[in-house]
Amino acid sequence: xxxxxxxxxxxxxxxxxxxxxxxxxxxxxxxxxxxxxxxxxxxxxxxxxxxxxxxxxxxxxxxxxxxxxxxxxxxxxxxxxxxxxxxxxxxxxxxxxxxxxxxxxxxxxxxxxxxxxxxxxxxxxxxxxxxxxxxxxxxxxxxxxxxxxxxxxxxxxxxxxxxxxxxxxxxxxxxxxxxxxxxxxxxxxxxxxxxxxxxxxxxxxxxxxxxxxxxxxxxxxxxxxxxxxxxxxxxxxxxxxxxxxxxxxxxxxxxxxxxxxxxxxxxxxxxxxxxxxxxxxxxxxxxxxxxxxxxxxxxxxxxxxxxxxxxxxxxxxxxxxxxxx
Amino acid sequence: xxxxxxxxxxxxxxxxxxxxxxxxxxxxxxxxxxxxxxxxxxxxxxxxxxxxxxxxxxxxxxxxxxxxxxxxxxxxxxxxxxxxxxxxxxxxxxxxxxxxxxxxxxxxxxxxxxxxxxxxxxxxxxxxxxxxxxxxxxxxxxxxxxxxxxxxxxxxxxxxxxxxxxxxxxxxxxxxxxxxxxxxxxxxxxxxxxxxxxxxxxxxxxxxxxxxxxxxxxxxxxxxxxxxxxxxxxxxxxxxxxxxxxxxxxxxxxxxxxxxxxxxxxxxxxxxxxxxxxxxxxxxxxxxxxxxxxxxxxxxxxxxxxxxxxxxxxxxxxxxxxxxx
Numbered sequence: 001x002x003x004x005x006x007x008x009x010x011x012x013x014x015x016x017x018x019x020x021x022x023x024x025x026x027x028x029x030x031x032x033x034x035x036x037x038x039x040x041x042x043x044x045x046x047x048x049x050x051x052x053x054x055x056x057x058x059x060x061x062x063x064x065x066x067x068x069x070x071x072x073x074x075x076x077x078x079x080x081x082x083x084x085x086x087x088x089x090x091x092x093x094x095x096x097x098x099x100x101x102x103x104x105x106x107x108x109x110x111x112x113x114x115x116x117x118x119x120x121x122x123x124x125x126x127x128x129x130x131x132x133x134x135x136x137x138x139x140x141x142x143x144x145x146x147x148x149x150x151x152x153x154x155x156x157x158x159x160x161x162x163x164x165x166x167x168x169x170x171x172x173x174x175x176x177x178x179x180x181x182x183x184x185x186x187x188x189x190x191x192x193x194x195x196x197x198x199x200x201x202x203x204x205x206x207x208x209x210x211x212x213x214x215x216x217x218x219x220x221x222x223x224x225x226x227x228x229x230x231x232x233x234x235x236x237x238x239x240x241x242x243x244x245x246x247x248x249x250x251x252x253x254x255x256x257x258x259x260x261x262x263x264x265x266x267x268x269x270x271x272x273x274x275x276x277x278x279x280x281x282x283x284x285x286x287x288x289x290x291x292x293x294x295x296x297x298x299x300x301x302x303x304x305x306x307x308x309x310x311x312x313x314x315x316x317x318x319x320x321x322x323x324x325x
Numbered sequence: 326x327x328x329x330x331x332x333x334x335x336x337x338x339x340x341x342x343x344x345x346x347x348x349x350x351x352x353x354x355x356x357x358x359x360x361x362x363x364x365x366x367x368x369x370x371x372x373x374x375x376x377x378x379x380x381x382x383x384x385x386x387x388x389x390x391x392x393x394x395x396x397x398x399x400x401x402x403x404x405x406x407x408x409x410x411x412x413x414x415x416x417x418x419x420x421x422x423x424x425x426x427x428x429x430x431x432x433x434x435x436x437x438x439x440x441x442x443x444x445x446x447x448x449x450x451x452x453x454x455x456x457x458x459x460x461x462x463x464x465x466x467x468x469x470x471x472x473x474x475x476x477x478x479x480x481x482x483x484x485x486x487x488x489x490x491x492x493x494x495x496x497x498x499x500x501x502x503x504x505x506x507x508x509x510x511x512x513x514x515x516x517x518x519x520x521x522x523x524x525x526x527x528x529x530x531x532x533x534x535x536x537x538x539x540x541x542x543x544x545x546x547x548x549x550x551x552x553x554x555x556x557x558x559x560x561x562x563x564x565x566x567x568x569x570x571x572x573x574x575x576x577x578x579x580x581x582x583x584x585x586x587x588x589x590x591x592x593x594x595x596x597x598x599x600x601x602x603x604x605x606x607x608x609x610x611x612x613x614x615x616x617x618x619x620x621x622x623x624x625x626x627x628x629x630x631x632x633x634x635x636x637x638x639x640x641x642x643x644x645x646x647x648x649x650x
């Protein structure tokens with residue numbers, strides 16, 4: 001228990017350090033100076049909030065989905081959420097093309113697309129009032145493929161309207177710093193509620209890792225748990241997509257990092273993953289902002305994998321071979 | 326035994342007959358058009374795979390020789406058959422049109438090999454121009470540099486020569502050069518204003534140095550705010566935009582609906598609330614010419630729109646320069 005608290009405290013320290021680093025990194029190193037310093041600080045603070053929310057949402061969503069699907073390769077985007085969000089954004093832009101005027105902020109389409117995909121996957125994988133984890137995974141992958149095909153179709157048919165370039169950049173993942181305060185607040189509330197729900201479900205998630213019969217004999221209502229996990233994970237991932245597009249890797253890798261550090265207990269895993277995810281996003285955003293070779297802003301999604309991947313492999317190395325013993 | 330062998334032999338004969346029938350049916354060109362024959366009587370049948378070239382052909386008054394265009398060609402006369410695009414050509418549609426020439430623009434990769442094979446197979450001339458990076462290169466595509474017949478220095482005959490109208494092409498080229506020079510002179514005394522040419526909005530992507538837009542902007546009395554970028558299309562986050570602080574923002578978006586205020590228009594959401602001169606002074610102008618992103622004989626139209634946006638106080642002089650023959 002004491003070790004867990006120390007590790008959680010260390011993760012919090014890393015998170016705070018990453019936040020300070022992000023506040024110091026921009027067009028040049030250091031605290032902003034000059035007559036526009038206030039505006040620059042406001043921009044950086046917004047990005048810190050965005051990075052923390054996106055990282056925490058994706059990572060805790062990953063924990064929930066890995067528990068739900070009993071598959072350590074599960075991540076928020078295997079269920080077609082990211083492609084659904086991209087399709088939603090394209091659909092929104094397409095409506096704008098037909099109406100000859102822009103239709104609302106881009107994140108509305110993203111949210112509708114992500115939730116729409118989630119609802120279809122949920123509905124299709126439900127049999128006898130419960131979700132079949134394997135069926136959910138397969139239908140999610142199929143949904144992702146269908147969404148991808150529809151995106152290609154829209155690209156092919158309406159590419160001349162400028163949809164292609166915008167979507168291509170959005171798919172790389174970038175923090176939407178122009179998001180309205182109300183939308184940011186709504187996602188923040190959803191993220192806090194989602195993480196709280198997962199913390200409450202932590203014990204049940206631990207039990208659900210046993211066989212179905214064992215879990216049910218220990219009093220866990222598996223159908224209800226699966227439905228709750230699915231909805232919570234989906235809502236968390238949808239919120240992240242709204243803020244930053246489909247940022248890869250965070251939801252897959254951070255739960256593993258937290259598991260290596262903190263063990264399999266889901267309550268601490270959710271907390272640890274959320275902090276690791278937030279820290280990873282802050283570091284990735286610092287890199288994407290600070291590294292400037294004259295190409296302008298780099299997509300943050302590139303750096304989540306470049307920074308997170310090697311760290312994960314380095315942490316995993318001592319564990320390799322244990323499964324063979 | 327004999328019956329089994331006979332049945333096997335009979336089956337082989339049937340298979341052979343079926344294969345020969347299929348081959349004959351596939352090779353039956355009796356009803357297919359005789360490709361390349363149209364060129365024999367001296368008439369020209371042109372398929373354009375680049376909207377910029379289509380615009381030049383139309384401006385040369387030779388739209389009657391156009392028999393097909395690429396997908397998404399906003400410059401093409403209505404009702405022309407579409408043959409895909411230069412990467413995904415519809416071979417059958419192209420064959421039916423019996424072109425004598427296929428004109429196109431290519432990047433650094435050069436002409437796609439499958440198009441070279443199609444040109445050999447169907448006997449049309451493939452005329453490929455490098456994508457122009459300067460106004461001189463655009464004019465060189467249109468007409469020869471020196472006297473008609475001297476070539477444009479790229480080893481490819483100018484469009485005027487291909488279409489058999491070198492004199493008209495030369496006149497058009499000289500008209501473009503004369504009017505651009507007059508426009509440049511009209512704004513010569515005015516202060517060079519810092520201008521960001523936005524070609525993508527989520528995130529903000531600008532036209533960088535070494536592009537036709539960059540050169541045209543300089544001629545029209547502007548200074549490219551993205552001139553320090555290392556790439557042709559850098560993207561900008563809000564902090565970078567604050568640092569650039571452009572006086573004017575031009576949104577280059579073909580056929581886009583009119584702009585609304587920064588706080589209302591979703592396309593401008595990344596600029597919302599930024600303390601930069603173009604936003605504070607509401608100097609954000611949309612240029613919606615269908616060929617604004619594709620350098621062509623429409624350069625003067627785009628130049629006039631740029632000059633008026635950068636120097637609205639010189640509107641009379643700009644209009645007089647644009648009205649030159």
